[in-house]
Amino acid sequence: MSEIHNVIIIGSGPAGYTAGLYAARAMLNPLMFAGYMSGGQLMLTSDVENFPGYPNGIGGPEMMTELREQAERFGLEVRDQNVESVDLSERPYKVVVEGEVFLTHAIIICTGAESIWLNVPGEEEQKGRGISTCATCDGAFFRDEEVMVVGGGDSACEEATFLTRFASKVTLVHRRDVFKASTIMYERAAANEKIEIKTFRQVQSWLSNEKGLSGAILEDPRDGSTETINVTGAFIAIGHKPITGFLGGQVETDEEGYILHKHHTMTSVEGVFAAGDVVDTRYKQAITAAGMGCQSAIDVEKWLEDNHA
Ligand SMILES: Cc1cc2nc3c(=O)[nH]c(=O)nc-3n(C[C@H](O)[C@H](O)[C@H](O)COP(=O)(O)OP(=O)(O)OC[C@H]3O[C@@H](n4cnc5c(N)ncnc54)[C@H](O)[C@@H]3O)c2cc1C
DSSP, X not given: OOOEEEXXXXXXXXXXXXXXXXXXXXXXXXXXXXXXXXXGGGGGOSOBOSSTTOTTOBOHHHHHHHHHHHHHHTTOEEEOOOEEEEEOSSSSEEEEETTEEEEEEEEEEOOOEEEOOOOXXXXXXXXXXXXXXXXXXXXXXXXXXXXXXEOSSHHHHHHHHHHXXXXXXXXXXXSSSSOOSOHHHHHHHHHOTTEEEEOSOEEEEEEEETTEEEEEEEEOTTTOOEEEEEXXXXXXXXXXXXOOGGGTTOSOBOTTSOBOOSBTTBOSSTTEEEOGGGTOSSOOOHHHHHHHHHHHHHHHHHHHHHHHO
C-alpha cells in the first residue's frame, strides 16, 4: 500500500515555505510540491525592502532560496513538480503529480494569485524592473519620478494615490470613462493634484531605453489615435487571478476564485487548509503570506492530533 503523508504542501512561495518550516519543525515530515515557479512571485523581483530581518533589503530570488534552505534544514522534502489535480472526495486525499498519485491526511494550498498583465509589446522585458503589479512593494523605488497606473478599479485608484507619496507625478490611465472604483476611492484620486487621469486610453506598447522603462504608447480605443507618455515606472492594477484550477471546484471559493477559510485556515473541506495570496483579497504581501503559512501549519498540526494521532 502507498505511504500516507501527514501533510502535502502545494506551492513554494513565502506561505508554502513558512508552512513547510513549521510543519517540519513539528515533526510532520511534510512533502511539498513547489510547482512550475519554484519560489513563487518574489522570483520576479530584484529588491525586497519590506520583509523584516533584512536591514539592507534582499533580492527576491535570494530570499526565497534562503527560505527554502531554512525549511529543508528541518526536513521539508521539496519536489519541483506541479500538482495536476486533487481528489478530495474521500480520505486519505489524493494528490496527482505528473500521473503519480500521492496519499495524504492533510493538504495546505499555497498556490498564490497571478497578477493579470496587459501582455502588450515590451512588457516582458520590463517586468519587475520598470513595470510592476505592486505599488506597496515597488512604489518607493520611484522617488521624484513620473509614473503611471493602469486600471479603473479600487486598486488602481488606491495605488495612484499611494504613489503620490513618492512620485512627482502619477498618471492614471483607464480604457473607459466609467470607473469601477468606489466613489470615495475615485474622488480621492481625482482630487489629488499630483494625479492626472486619462480616460479612453489603453497601452498599445511599452517604450524603453538603456536605463529601463521610458514610457508607453497610449491608444484611444474609440478611434485608434495614439499619444506617447513619458514615465519611468508603470503599475498595472487590473486585478489578480488566484491559482485554484487544479482543485476542480472541490474547495469553496468566492466569486473571483479566492479560497474561503471556514475555520481558522481550514477550507470548506476537512483537513484541507489554505494560506497566502490564494485566499488573500486584500494584503498580498510576502510577510502576510508567510504569517498565514505559519498559521496553517499550526492548524494542521492540531487537526492531525485530533483526527489522526
Ligand atoms: C513583481 C512583484 C514584486 C513584489 N514585491 C514584493 C515586496 O517587495 N514585498 C512583499 O512583501 N511582497 C511583494 N510582492 C508580493 C509577494 O510576492 C506575494 O504577496 C507573495 O509572494 C505571496 O506568497 P504566496 O506564498 O501566497 O504565493 P506565491 O509567491 O505566488 O507562490 C505560489 C506558488 O505556488 C506554486 N504553484 C502554483 N500552482 C501550483 C500547482 N498546481 N502545483 C504546485 N505548485 C503550484 C507556484 O509555483 C509558486 O511557487 C511582489 C509581487 C510581485 C509580482
